[in-house]
Amino acid sequence: MCILICRYAGEVNKIAKGLAHPNVGLFTHIRGACVVSGNLQTLSPKVRKFIEDNVAICQPDEIHICDGSEKENKQLLCLLQKKGTIMPLTKYENCWLARTNPADTARVESKTLICTEHERDAVPIPKPGIKGTLGHWISPAGMDKAMQERFGNCMKGSTMYVIPFSMGPIQSPLAKIGIQITDSAYVVCSMRIMTRMGQAVLEKLGNNDFVKCLHAVGRPKNGKVEYPHWPCDPERTIILHKPLTQEIVSYGSGYGGNSLLGKKCFALRIGSTIARSEGWLAEHMLILGITNPQGKKRYIAGAFPSQCGKTNLAMLTPTIPGYKAECVGDDIAWMRFDKNGVLRAINPENGFFGVAPGTNHTSNPIAMKTIHKNTIFTNVASTSDGGVYWEGLEHEIDTSKLEVTDWKGNKWVRGESKTTAAHPNSR
Numbered sequence: 205m206c207i208l209i210c211r212y213a214g215e216v217n218k219i220a221k222g223l224a225h226p227n228v229g230l231f232t233h234i235r236g237a238c239v240v241s242g243n244l245q246t247l248s249p250k251v252r253k254f255i256e257d258n259v260a261i262c263q264p265d266e267i268h269i270c271d272g273s274e275k276e277n278k279q280l281l282c283l284l285q286k287k288g289t290i291m292p293l294t295k296y297e298n299c300w301l302a303r304t305n306p307a308d309t310a311r312v313e314s315k316t317l318i319c320t321e322h323e324r325d326a327v328p329i330p331k332p333g334i335k336g337t338l339g340h341w342i343s344p345a346g347m348d349k350a351m352q353e354r355f356g357n358c359m360k361g362s363t364m365y366v367i368p369f370s371m372g373p374i375q376s377p378l379a380k381i382g383i384q385i386t387d388s389a390y391v392v393c394s395m396r397i398m399t400r401m402g403q404a405v406l407e408k409l410g411n412n413d414f415v416k417c418l419h420a421v422g423r424p425k426n427g428k429v430e431y432p433h434w435p436c437d438p439e440r441t442i443i444l445h446k447p448l449t450q451e452i453v454s455y456g457s458g459y460g461g462n463s464l465l466g467k468k469c470f471a472l473r474i475g476s477t478i479a480r481s482e483g484w485l486a487e488h489m490l491i492l493g494i495t496n497p498q499g500k501k502r503y504i505a506g507a508f509p510s511q512c513g514k515t516n517l518a519m520l521t522p523t524i525p526g527y528k529a530e531c532v533g534d535d536i537a538w539m540r541f542d543k544n545g546v547l548r549a550i551n552p553e554n555g556f557f558g559v560a561p562g563t564n565h566t567s568n569p570i571a572m573k574t575i576h577k578n579t580i581f582t583n584v585a586s587t588s589d590g591g592v593y594w595e596g597l598e599h600e601i602d603t604s605k606l607e608v609t610d611w612k613g614n615k616w617v618r619g620e621s622k623t624t625a626a627h628p629n630s631r
């Protein structure tokens with residue numbers, strides 16, 4: 205049955221490509237690309253247009269509208285395993301390890317740009333001759349050009365996934381909705397951990413506006429994909445934000461910080477512009493609840509740059525007797541004053557994306573308890589008993605009795621290997 209539908213779809217595909225308006229009457233297709241999962245009928249005209257526009261540019265073979273279900277997640281994890289993008293970590297429950305292209309391991313600030321009509325609306329303008337360090341600006345024409353140079357046909361042969369997601373609990377009045385298009389199943393599975401995503405979000409959205417997020421892993425200009433299990437285009441990686449139209453565009457990287465667009469791109473950067481216009485704040489801050497021995501609870505928020513300890517402080521285990529600490533958020537805080545003038549905050553995320561090295565039962569016991577179930581590890585080392593390893597676990601995992609494979613897939617021996625077992629920014 206399945207084969208028949210696909211064959212029929214292939215024929216319709218050809219016909220559809222020849223029509224003046226490629227969507228006429230073809231509810232299983234968008235511009236000739238077969239919808240292999242999800243129902244076009246449930247999409248609002250705005251969501252459908254967003255998909256259609258990008259299908260026309262990116263030319264995917266298939267479209268998968270994500271419902272966020274457990275079944276879908278399992279199918280995608282299985283697909284990723286078949287492609288060699290992830291491997292199961294048999295020591296734990298539903299845990300996986302991804303190894304990226306070694307050139308795609310972190311966010312790239314220098315390639316992260318904000319698009320506004322005037323430079324002064326995006327970044328402070330330094331004196332002539334001085335290089336600014338606070339963000340990068342791109343003009344609308346520059347953004348259009350950057351996109352044209354990269355996105356044309358970039359999903360040929362691939363599946364375009366459509367991820368409806370909510371930053372903040374779906375029913376919360378503070379939540380904001382985005383739709384992310386991506387050609388990475390790793391991104392879909394990761395977005396399922398980091399956000400609330402799927403069918404329920406589409407139902408909440410109705411025909412309202414949403415933050416438009418477009419992501420493609422890209423292919424190098426010369427067509428040579430060095431690591432087929434992790435396609436990317438490090439040379440041309442670019443992360444663009446257009447606050448005016450609430451658009452995010454990310455090309456060339458599969459690394460979480462660049463590709464999970466709900467996180468830094470939406471919750472922080474676009475979020476801060478939405479917040480400014482609506483009179484609230486989106487900040488790069490952890491939120492921690494502290495209850496003293498008398499039962500009085502207070503919250504603190506703390507702003508540290510990336511890789512400076514937000515996740516670890518947010519997961520603090522108190523050493524002072526009688527105190528209780530509760531993690532609300534480890535990266536981004538959405539804050540506003542309520543009608544009584546009390547500052548309230550939510551964590552718009554739904555999961556954690558912490559740096560692995562340095563994490564152990566002494567430095568962060570809560571993280572250690574959390575990560576042995578339903579976790580996607582990226583660029584950590586693996587052990588022959590199906591576990592993970594990184595710098596900082598020397599006193600907890602006896603590597604002399606195990607074989608260790610480093611984050612690049614090579615044999616690693618403690619005290620002998622000259623490189624680290626895990627990438628310093630492994631997550």
Ligand SMILES: Nc1nc2c(ncn2[C@@H]2O[C@H](COP(=O)(O)OP(=O)(O)O)[C@@H](O)[C@H]2O)c(=O)[nH]1
Pocket residue numbers: 508509510511512513514515516517534558559560561562563567
């Ligand atoms: N020495 C030391 N390292 C820390 C401390 N807090 C965090 N780290 C390490 O710094 C790195 C980044 O930590 P993380 O909490 O993920 O930072 P985030 O990116 O700001 O959330 C990890 O390797 C941590 O183990 C600390 O208080 N002391």
Ligand SMILES: C=C(OP(=O)(O)O)C(=O)O
Pocket residue numbers: 310311460461462509510511512514535557558559
């Ligand atoms: C998510 C990231 O930031 P942080 O280090 O603040 O967690 C990142 O840099 O990819």
